[in-house]
Structures are given as C-alpha cells and as structure tokens.
Amino acid sequence: MSTNPITTQCCIVGGGPAGMMAGYLLARAGVDVVVLEKHADFLRDFRGDTIHPSTLELMHELGLLDAFLRLPHRKVERLVGEIGNVRVTMAEFTRLSTACKFLVFMPQWDFLDFLADHGRRYAGFHLMMNAQATGLIERDGRVVGARANTEAGAAEIRADLVIGADGRHSTIRERAGLKVDDLGAPMDVLWMRLSRRPDDYAEVFGHFEAGGILIMVDRGDYWQCAYVIQKGSADELMKRDIADFRRMILALSPWLGERVNELKSWDDVKLLTVALDRLPQWYRPGLLCIGDAAHAMSPIGGVGINLAVQDAVAAANILTEPLRAGAVTVDHLARVQARRQWPTRVTQAFQRAIQNRVIGPVLAGAQPKPPLAVKLLDWFPALRGIPARFIGIGVRPEHIRTKEAA
Numbered sequence: 001m002s003t004n005p006i007t008t009q010c011c012i013v014g015g016g017p018a019g020m021m022a023g024y025l026l027a028r029a030g031v032d033v034v035v036l037e038k039h040a041d042f043l044r045d046f047r048g049d050t051i052h053p054s055t056l057e058l059m060h061e062l063g064l065l066d067a068f069l070r071l072p073h074r075k076v077e078r079l080v081g082e083i084g085n086v087r088v089t090m091a092e093f094t095r096l097s098t099a100c101k102f103l104v105f106m107p108q109w110d111f112l113d114f115l116a117d118h119g120r121r122y123a124g125f126h127l128m129m130n131a132q133a134t135g136l137i138e139r140d141g142r143v144v145g146a147r148a149n150t151e152a153g154a155a156e157i158r159a160d161l162v163i164g165a166d167g168r169h170s171t172i173r174e175r176a177g178l179k180v181d182d183l184g185a186p187m188d189v190l191w192m193r194l195s196r197r198p199d200d201y202a203e204v205f206g207h208f209e210a211g212g213i214l215i216m217v218d219r220g221d222y223w224q225c226a227y228v229i230q231k232g233s234a235d236e237l238m239k240r241d242i243a244d245f246r247r248m249i250l251a252l253s254p255w256l257g258e259r260v261n262e263l264k265s266w267d268d269v270k271l272l273t274v275a276l277d278r279l280p281q282w283y284r285p286g287l288l289c290i291g292d293a294a295h296a297m298s299p300i301g302g303v304g305i306n307l308a309v310q311d312a313v314a315a316a317n318i319l320t321e322p323l324r325a326g327a328v329t330v331d332h333l334a335r336v337q338a339r340r341q342w343p344t345r346v347t348q349a350f351q352r353a354i355q356n357r358v359i360g361p362v363l364a365g366a367q368p369k370p371p372l373a374v375k376l377l378d379w380f381p382a383l384r385g386i387p388a389r390f391i392g393i394g395v396r397p398e399h400i401r402t403k404e405a406a
C-alpha cells in the first residue's frame with residue numbers, strides 16, 4: 001500500500017462479516033488489501049450476533065477455533081418455537097457432523113475485532129476505520145479504485161479490484177449502477193433488551209400468535225428480543241404510548257411480567273427495516289459485490305452472516321491467485337457469482353416461503369398452526385438434523401482453499 005493516492009491490490013468497502021473475512025483471507029494469502037469501514041469501531045448493538053457451525057468449521061480449518069472460542073459466547077444447541085400454544089423443537093445442531101455441534105451467540109463486534117486482530121498479523125492487511133467510501137474511480141469502463149472520506153481527508157484508493165461489502169444499503173452497488181431485484185419483505189423488526197432470569201428458558205425462542213411474533217435470544221443476563229411488525233407500521237405504532245407496546249409484548253409472553261416495564265420509552269426500542277433483494281449481476285470489470293451488498297438477507301433463520309462469510313471464502317478461493325498475478329478478469333468475478341448465486345437463491349426462496357406462508361398471514365391476524373413439516377419434527381426428533389443442517393451449514397458450504405503466504 002502506498003499513499004497519495006493509496007494503491008493496493010484489493011480495496012474492500014465495508015468492514016462487516018463479508019468484508020472482514022475477505023480482507024483477512026486475502027491478506028493471509030499474501031494479497032495487499034485495504035478495508036474501508038465508515039464507523040470508528042465495530043460496536044453496533046442489535047446486529048446479528050450468530051456464528052454458525054459452518055463459520056466455526058472455517059475457524060477450525062484456519063487453526064483459529066480454540067482462540068475464537070476463548071472469547072465470551074453462548075452455545076445454542078437447539079432452536080425452539082411456540083406456535084399458538086404448541087411448543088416445538090425445530091432444529092437440533094447436536095446432529096451435525098461439524099467440529100462444533102452448536103451455534104454460537106457472540107457480539108458481532110467481538111467477531112469482527114477477532115478477524116481484525118488476526119488480519120493485522122499480515123503485512124498486507126490495512127484496515128482504515130472512519131473511512132467512508134463515497135464513489136468509484138473508473139477508467140475506460142473499468143473500476144480502478146474507490147474514493148473515500150477518511151480521518152486524513154478525502155482519499156483515492158487505487159486498486160486492481162474493488163469489493164463492495166458495504167451491506168444492504170450499499171453505496172458501491174448504487175455507484176456502480178448495478179441493477180437490484182427487490183423480492184419484498186412484509187415485515188420490519190423492533191429490537192429491545194429485557195432482563196433474563198436464571199430460571200427462564202435457555203434457548204432461542206420464537207413465539208407466534210395471531211397478530212404478533214416475538215423472537216427471544218438468550219444472551220445470558222438479558223433477552224435480546226425482536227418484535228416483528230408489518231412493514232411500514234412502525235411510525236404509527238411509535239406515536240402511541242410505550243405502555244401499549246408493553247401490553248403487546250405481554251400478550252405474547254405473559255411470563256415476562258413486570259420486566260416489560262424496563263422499556264421506559266421508545267428510546268429503548270430500535271427499528272430495523274428488513275429487506276430481501278439481490279443483484280442479477282454481482283460484478284463489473286474491476287468490481288465485485290458480496291454479502292448483503294449482493295443479496296440483502298432477511299433475519300429469518302439468522303443466516304445472513306453465514307452467507308456473507310461464505311461469499312468471502314468463495315471470493316478468496318477464486319480471486320487470490322489472479323490478484324497476486326495482477327490479472328483479475330471479468331471471468332474470475334463471474335465465477336464467484338456462479339459459485340454463490342445458487343446458495344443465495346435457495347436461502348432466499350426459503351425466507352420468502354416463511355415470509356409469505358407464516359409471517360405475513362400471522363401479522364395480518366391469522367391464528368398460527370404448526371405446519372405438517374413442523375409437526376413431523378416434533379414426532380421424529382431425528383428429522384431435526386435437516387433444518388439444523390440448512391440453518392447451521394447452509395447449501396454448498398465453502399472450505400478454505402487458500403494457503404497462508406510464507
């Protein structure tokens with residue numbers, strides 16, 4: 001990397017799960033990488049905090065698993081749902097054949113800090129915090145870098161390849177003029193924390209009732225709660241007294257009792273809008289989008305981080321050698337899309353099916369009933385390995401194919 005302008009082999013925009021994993025893997029393989037992250041740190045509450053067995057498997061392949069699991073985390077072996085008044089175990093990760101037969105809840109900033117710390121061990125890893133990409137530099141129809149506002153002022157980062165990993169509101173895909181297909185999402189999510197008591201349930205817990213859905217994630221001394229609402233209805237709801245919202249939560253989970261009073265005002269509740277979309281084409285000459293920038297994922301199944309990380313691994317597997325040789329072509333970029341497009345489509349089809357058949361009708365007031373597939377999981381525990389595999393590993397899992405540079 002040099003300064004004024006900065007030159008590097010690969011400029012990655014966005015220090016989320018996709019960008020940090022791609023940056024780490026490329027630097028580990030001897031590629032010079034600049035990662036631009038617009039925030040000063042990774043501290044963000046209410047981001048997805050799930051690390052799936054497939055990501056843990058990658059940590060295992062990288063020889064980082066023991067160090068990773070020394071960070072504070074909670075293990076989750078099964079996912080449980082309450083549909084009306086029927087309680088069902090929907091997935092059991094203990095049935096997987098991976099090194100870790102559990103899912104881990106870990107604050108996302110710890111995961112990203114871990115990747116940053118390990119990335120810094122390589123000379124070619126340059127993470128710039130407080131650096132917001134504002135546009136692309138193009139020459140003869142090819143992207144040759146990115147412009148950014150950094151702590152030192154406006155900067156140009158010249159690169160053989162720009163990777164857009166800047167999430168579902170991606171500036172990069174917009175500046176590149178890449179077309180987005182919006183698949184629609186009928187819901188948004190209100191996030192909040194409520195205290196957890198030692199004798200509460202100890203699982204990820206979803207409660208479905210006519211008119212409302214509450215997902216509760218066990219975070220040790222508190223529950224991370226997601227109250228699902230109809231898309232676009234937050235403004236109206238948040239004009240009402242917070243006491244109304246407390247009553248809505250109690251209607252779904254009366255056992256929370258006076259704990260709902262911990263929500264003193266709407267300041268204690270965060271709105272997260274949900275998007276489900278994808279790019280028909282993830283690349284242009286000199287530019288590739290991965291993670292949510294290529295395909296925004298809904299929170300259903302908590303698989304977005306998993307997919308973002310898997311994209312990063314596929315990108316590193318396919319692009320390391322061309323990057324080292326300074327010879328990345330559109331064919332290489334097309335190979336990354338071809339590899340990851342199918343898992344994305346399958347996962348989004350699953351999320352759409354749940355949106356349309358379960359979440360949409362329930363939010364519109366239909367009384368939820370466990371579908372036959374869910375009843376089968378209850379009757380035949382061995383079947384719980386199937387959703388565990390889909391959620392925990394996903395389709396077409398990636399493996400580390402790059403070697404650490406000498």
Ligand SMILES: Cc1cc2nc3c(=O)[nH]c(=O)nc-3n(C[C@H](O)[C@H](O)[C@H](O)COP(=O)(O)OP(=O)(O)OC[C@H]3O[C@@H](n4cnc5c(N)ncnc54)[C@H](O)[C@@H]3O)c2cc1C
Pocket residue numbers: 013014015016017018019036037038039047048049050131132133134165166167168170171172189272273274275290291292293296297298299301302303304305306308
């Ligand atoms: C309500 C909600 C809950 C969710 N819960 C889960 C969950 O529990 N588990 C799960 O797996 N998935 C969950 N998801 C999905 C998950 O958050 C995403 O799929 C995942 O974070 C995508 O990772 P990413 O690295 O592609 O993008 P992001 O995580 O969005 O990271 C993008 C990064 O780019 C940075 N950035 C953006 N613009 C710029 C710029 N111009 N310049 C520099 N940096 C920039 C951002 O600050 C950010 O750090 C949830 C989604 C929603 C909406």
